[in-house]
Amino acid sequence: MPGVVDIGTIAEQLGVPPDCLLPYGRQVAKIHLDALKRPSSGVGKLVLVSATTPTPAGEGKTTTSIGLAQALAKLGASVCLALREASLGPCLGRKGGATGGGRSSLVPAERINLHFTGDFHAVTSANNLLSAIIDNHIYHGNALAIDPRRVVWRRVMDMNDRSLRHIIVGLGGTGQGIPREGGFDITAASEVMAMLCLAEDSEDLRRRIDRTLVAYRWDGEPVYAGELGVTGAMLALLRDAIHPNLVQTGEGVPALVHGGPFANIAHGCSSLIATRMALHYADWGITEAGFGFDLGAEKFFDIKCRLSGLDPVAVVLVTTVRALKMHGGQPPGNPGAKNIAALRRGLVNLDKHIENVGKFNKRPVVALNHFAGDSEQEIALVVKRCEEQGVACAVCRHFEQGGKGAIELARAVMDAAASTPFAPLYPLDLPVEEKIRVICREIYGADDVAFTRQAERDLRQVTRLGLDHLPVCVAKAPTSLSDNPALKGRPRDFDITVRAVQVNSGAGFLVVLTGDVLRMPGLPKAPLAERIDLGADGRIEGL
Incomplete structure (x- = not known):
């Protein structure tokens, strides 16, 4: 792949001392924690990439993160990605790999998606x-x-x-x-x-x-x-696992891929160590928060940033014409079919996520991830809606063109970068029930929260343990702003049901289980594992 070089060269370009590099072959290495103690020239501007509510049509959050990093590099910026590792369950189940797509991908994709560094x-x-x-x-x-x-x-x-x-x-x-x-x-x-x-x-x-x-x-x-x-x-x-993994994009941009919690059932962010390493050695660090902004990004701000003192200078909100049409009622079997009426109805999902970014004292840059088949009329409609909302919108073609296709996005991010400090959604001394209500009302748009008897018992136990000062990590269906996966767009007139609260005292948060969300997913009727094979030449096919 053009631009791909030996991982030692990537580390050298990033400025990582050779004695802090722990190679895993020619294309993968770990960077020892001691590298954070070494001098560096990184300015450390953090960019958070999140997305509108996921649909089967796809949004391309990781692909956009990679495309943005490659575009910044083309503009002469020093940049490093900090992304999550792939989980085997989704890779072999429904979602597939977690290394981007097209010309905005990580390499070596097969190793990253299967076992990686263990x-x-x-x-x-x-x-x-x-x-x-x-x-x-x-x-x-x-x-x-x-x-x-x-x-x-x-x-x-x-x-x-x-x-x-x-x-x-x-x-x-x-x-x-x-x-x-x-x-x-x-x-x-x-x-x-x-x-x-x-x-x-x-x-x-x-x-x-x-x-x-x-x-x-x-x-x-x-x-x-x-x-x-x-x-x-x-x-x-865990001795080796705590050191972040260094790989690269297809255009030779360094990427730290480390940790992999899901945002619908965990806090959904890559490791704090990797994020700090990216900011230590580069002027721009690009990270992502899983699923939609309502899940991963809320936790990124209220848990990770509050804990660490991190504060992004810009927020990118990824969406697609296809996804917004599905939120407006477009049948899932043909997401690419032109449907202006469905797109108009689905724009409310984008509206809500733009509104949610503002609740943390930030203004997003919308990245409209272009798919083949998007009509100019549909694209213009999304761009106009962003103008009406007072936010920048960049049409991105990084899947087909790599970094060149995200130059407009990169410039918009650089223009939008500001030092406005983020504001947490709730104070930690608020009662746990009220923290949950704030998230459900402000971010999801719920009318109220219903607590089951089990949840009420759990909350009393949290108070008895003296852990009611912790932030909350809501586990919720990722495909809707509500706890009902079937409700698309911007649901209204609904309550969130909290069925249990689990103590994660080591992690430092309370896991709030809502609706029917499960912490062990199942495989679909036709799992992707059925398409994967090892070829006679030793290459993995169908991943």
């Missing part, structure tokens, strides 16, 4: 070690008096497997452990993943693991991971 496996192993230690402790006398019915730490795997959501462990007699209910989440939703992505360094990760709530005693008192004496072993498993 970070997800390390997170899975560390998580499941803690699960094994909990059950082993109960089996061998249970000195901590753990109530087996109230073990809240779940096993994980990096695969979509609905059959493992709810299971019974310990069957088979007294020698097989203590029977109890359990279950699996997908690795991207694990608290270990969240801790890895929010940790400042290895010692911060140690403190986070130690304070992680894993169970309750028979008397109802909490049990934390540090009491089980396995934090050191978990850190050993």
Whole structure:
């Protein structure tokens, strides 16, 4: 691929000291944490890329992030991407890879999408070690008096497997452990993943693991991971995973790909370490927040930025004509068909996301990701709507043209860059119920929030544990602003149902489960895995 060079050359261009580079072959390397302590010339302007509400038609958030970075490089800027890693479950299920598309892609795409440097496996192993230690402790006398019915730490795997959501462990007699209910989440939703992505360094990760709530005693008192004496072993498993991974785009722009929480069931941002590394060594750091702005970007501001002091100088809001038409009622079978009426109806989704960006004291630049078949009339309609909303809009052709196709977007971002500080959506001292209501009303547009009895019990427990000062991480359907995936556009006159609140004391937030959202996805009827094969020449096909 033109522009692709040895990863050592990319690191040298970025200014990373050679002794901080940990190569994984010629195209992949890790950058040691110590590189953050070395002098650099990076100015560190952060750009956040998010999107309107996802649809099957696609928005291209990662592709746009890559295209924007390549365009900035063409304009002579020093730039580095900070993106999330791919999860095997979606890659083999419905979504496919997470390395962009067309001429705005990361390389080596196959390695990044399948196993990469083993970070997800390390997170899975560390998580499941803690699960094994909990059950082993109960089996061998249970000195901590753990109530087996109230073990809240779940096993994980990096695969979509609905059959493992709810299971019974310990069957088979007294020698097989203590029977109890359990279950699996997908690795991207694990608290270990969240801790890895929010940790400042290895010692911060140690403190986070130690304070992680894993169970309750028979008397109802909490049990934390540090009491089980396995934090050191978990850190050993995560020793290499904490260092961010360096790859490049097809045009030779450096990209740090590290961590991979989903924004619909976790906080949806790449690692804090990778983001800081990008800003340390480049003038422009481009990062993304998963799914729509209502999910990933809200958490980016209210969790990641509040924790770290990060503050983007610009926000890019990605949308497409196809997606907006689907929000206006266009049938999913033919998203490219011209339909002005559906597009007009669907523009309300764009309106709401522009409004939401403003709630954090920011103004977005809209990136209209061009698809073949978009008519000039449809494009003009979206551009006009952005003008009416008082925001810049750039028509982007980076999928077909690479960085050259996103020059207009890059210039708009540079023009829009401002030091206006972000404003959190809610204060941390607000009661947890009110934090949830603020997000649901202000960002989703809900009338109110309904709490189930289980959620009310969970909230009382949060207060009893003294954790009601934490920010909230709402797990919600990604395909709608509401908690009902079928409601497109800009839903109105609806309530959000909160069915449970889970404590992630190590990560430092409360996970709020709404509607029917699950933390272990299932495979579709025809998973993408059925199309993937290994060719006779050793090349992977169909990924």
